[in-house]
Amino acid sequence: MTVGPMLDEWYPVGIFGQLDEAGRKTMLMDEPIVVARDGNGDAKVTDSSGRILPVRVRYGHVWTSLGEPKKELFAIPEADQPGRRFVDVGVVRVRCSPLRAVENFLDIAHFPFVHTDILGAEPHTEVQAYKVEIREDVDEVWATQVQFYQPQAAKSASGGITTQYMYRVAGPTSTVLYKTCPPRPSEWDVITLFVQPLAEDLCDVWPWMALFDDDTPMTDLIHFQQTIFLQDRSILENQVPRLLPLDPGMEMPTRADLTSVAYRRWLKRHNYTYGAQLVAQ
């Protein structure tokens, strides 16, 4: 299989703070790579032939590409905002398509059933209408005016609140959500899912957060997000087919799934098909 245009995109391959000179042996789209620190303490990524790959260190992680990136790594302005705490949640491996991992992150309708009593609870299952667009200027998928009733929206939340969300697909396997920040109603908490495609049906997931929360211990913040993601993992490993079907007919969306519909359309438009299934099989 050829990787296609996804080859030229940026992907996370490790937490910068945990790198050492011995390096981390891993995979990127079926290609063995090594992520390490060089003698100057900078991140360095090499492929199996010794070729040095492009590197960026942003949002706590090392980013690289097997191809020639046509765009700079996407911006998250909140990453430079004073007063935020930055949380490296740590890697979790999932036996699923990297695109399925992103799509699940864009979904709110599963909250009452998968994240029961944390991000959702029956009978508050209804998904209200929200807005979805592909922003042509930045070439990103955005969903705005998303809201959902949550029993415990964040570690800093006490009791149930209706949480506001915005979702953003910044790259084929990189997604960012902005949600109500309980201690600072005028700001958004930033929670991301950076997905490293190891193979079409296997990925390493690197969640990262930029939060306003001065009180909660760092370990509790990490564990809250690990809890949420591990609840999703058992779903992701049991979807059939493992690859994300891009042709209509194989899976049936409703109004609540408009973000997923736009994401699939955007993937198809760019021929981002690594991890996708194109013909119903």
Added chain:
Amino acid sequence: MPSGTASSWVPVALSSDLPSGTVMPARIPAGPLALWRSQSGHVAASADRCPHRGMSLSHGFVRGETLSCIYHGWSYGQAGNCLRIPAHPGLTPPEAIRTVTHPVAEADGVIWIAVGEPAGTPPALAGLVPLRSLAAFAGIAAIEAAAGTRANAAGLLEAEDIRLLLSSAREGETLIHVLVEADASPAARIAAARAAEGLRRKAEDFQKKGAAR
């Protein structure tokens, strides 16, 4: 089924392993199933895939007379029709949203799925009752070799010390239902449950050696 006939009844589970209000995974040659029993006791079999996002329905839950997907709570009736989409409480789900279902029969403590359009009812077990099911990484031929005798067309294998009902799960895997006399003593039943472990070990050994050749 060992006979390989196009239409047949496949014994996929024991009645006692599927209480009311529960769902379990099962397998027929056409693929994986979500096998479930409603609160009122009605057994149904659906393809093990929610048409919404492909989630396995055997991970779901049974409330009343419906099977729900664990992912988004979409509920299905025994005929496979979608009855409820919790994200849209006011919506009547369109007819097009449905799962593929299979005819089910329950007799002598065994749940059978019709593959094709079998004539008549599932084979009778003639005085035998099911004890337990276990899965083997072995084809039916390897199990027959381990037992020293062949299964009949219905999948019933009767050796000197053990009776089995065999169901081919997929290539190289067999679901074994252990049968005992209806009046077997508790000690005899436990002995049969243990004997099946030894037979499985032997059959898997044959299978491995066969594969190595």
Added chain:
Amino acid sequence: MMKLYDYILSPSCYKVRLMAALTGVKLDLRAVDFHPGLEHRGPELLALNPAGSIPILEDGDLLLTESSAMLVYLAAKAAPGWLAGSDAEEAARVQQWLSFSGRLTASLGGARLHEMLLRPGDIGVLQSQGIAALRELELGLVEQAERGKRFLAADRPTVADIACFPYVALAPDGGVSLDPYPAIRLWSRALRSLKGFIEMPGIHRLHELKPEPQLEAGGA
């Protein structure tokens, strides 16, 4: 209050949280950054447990580092019905499965750490040892059912069930299917239906235990 050095994704820590919830004991939870921080291998935790494992349970002068001992301690203090009774056979069965639970940790737990958190290990060996252990547990439960008992050591749940349940329920996290074990499925369901049962990530709520909510069209 008893203090538990705890990791939310650790099945061994979950055993203790679950036992405490089922017996109504309140724990002071101290979150340990096991992943990605490897805090359990740091000086503070090694001073408590040189083996570098969690959970660790502290109660005054008592310091426990083995989860089975913690289950026994919680039960003895708060709910002795979870321990073996005076029957010799029942006492032996409780010990049998408490010891056996260590094999579940080594095999299914090792496979899970490898498949999920990228820890080293021979995954083929871990998974096949896990399958062997699940088969033993399945037979044990089949035999108990023949004796008219729904749980591993008795017709009531004991510490032995809690010691075995978490790594079994989370076997799929390590790529080991639970599909072929009907007796384990029924046992797991019986435990998950107990009053006071709590989940951990990877074990979903049994939504059927609550009735279907009334439709509420038009907003929360």
